[in-house]
Amino acid sequence: MRKKMKYVMGLSAAAIAAVILVAADHIDAPSTAGTTADIADFYAFEPSEGSDNTVFVVDLQSDVLPELAYGTFDEDVLVEINIDLDGDLVEDRVIQAIAKEGRMYFFGPVTPLQTGLNSEVYVDEVLGDVEISGASAIVETTSDGVSLFAGPRQDPFFFDFFQFNAVISPELESAPGGFLPPEEAADTFDGANTMSIIIEIPNSMLGTPTATNALGLTVYKTWVTTNKKQ
Template sequence: MKTRKGYLMGLGALATIAAILVSADHIDAPSSAGTSADIADFYAFEPSEGSDNTVFVVDLQSNVLPDLAYGTFDEDVLTEINIDLDGDLVEDQVIQAIAKDGRMYFFGPVAPSQTGLNSSVYTEAALGDVEISGATAMVETTSDGVSLFAGPRQDPFFFDFFQFNAVISPELDSAPGGFLPPDEAADTFDGANTMSIVVEIPNSMLGTPTATNALGLSVYKTWVTTNRKQ
């Protein structure tokens, strides 16, 4: 507990003195490739039909191959889940995650004091923390009913990368049959992991969703950013 308190105090100093962070995009920013600033996938969904909770899954660092199965989270990178509640495509609530000494610390949901590319760590809105998983998945559930996870997960992306390269090759006859049928295709990323951050949270803590999806269901407009300390 003393270590956790000391870390939160340290983050408080960071937020007030030097917590200007610059966001990075997956693939678009070469400096983020191969690190946990590199966003691979982002999912938001109900854990079951009619649930009053929402699950957010952020997959980072998509090239964690089997021989590097348990990667690490960069302690200088803040992952931020952004939630728009009024349809203006500006974040009204954020949930933040940042790693320190083998644990992932979560903050929010909180209305950000600044929006867009820059952010600060909102230490006054501590949500909880969880040990970063290795071979065994570790999940922490708070007294507010929030479940937290951070660690490696199987890459959900099924993709025959080598056949894709053959199809788009400038040599038109390199893949005359096009893409392979499912029973012949190879999943190039089978066995590879991503570094994942998962938050399951009651909707009552987020606010009322104002968007409607193609199925006519009420949903949150949400996106994720990674921000590196400068």
């Protein structure tokens, strides 16, 4: 029998149809900004062409500066990777991650008993766990061939934030030339970290993908949510 720990109220979400597609959602939900309930980026891709594995990368809490103490994962926040296998945009399989006392614990992939904003931790469906990394990366690989990581990583998002604000400013003269060319643009997030959760998992554990992306490749429809314990 599955034990239940209730998590309700979806706090933030980013969605993509994988493979090699990206969603970015930096500080989009004010109520979650500055916490690991805030989803910055979500990636899903094959680690190499023709691989039988899929990699999921969830970046949380952008702008974690290296000179400050490394961020920590909120132990009351459940991160859930949702996978739709039949095209109805309702999760058929979920992978869960939640932090506890310096480790990240993973559960699933499992068929959820409930869908939508309410979730429960499927503690009987253990996938594995890994020590949360600090300055040095720690990766744990399970006997099922699943690789797990949790900790700070360099923010991959290239964005000239200050020029963007100038462009959208009501005072049009603040950026008369619009966006700057790449060689002149400043990478505002350079040197900042996100708190990342990374899973590489065999496709055989996920189910058969049924979606097709713009490149004509068969892919998983997948999205990530964060939920707060109530």
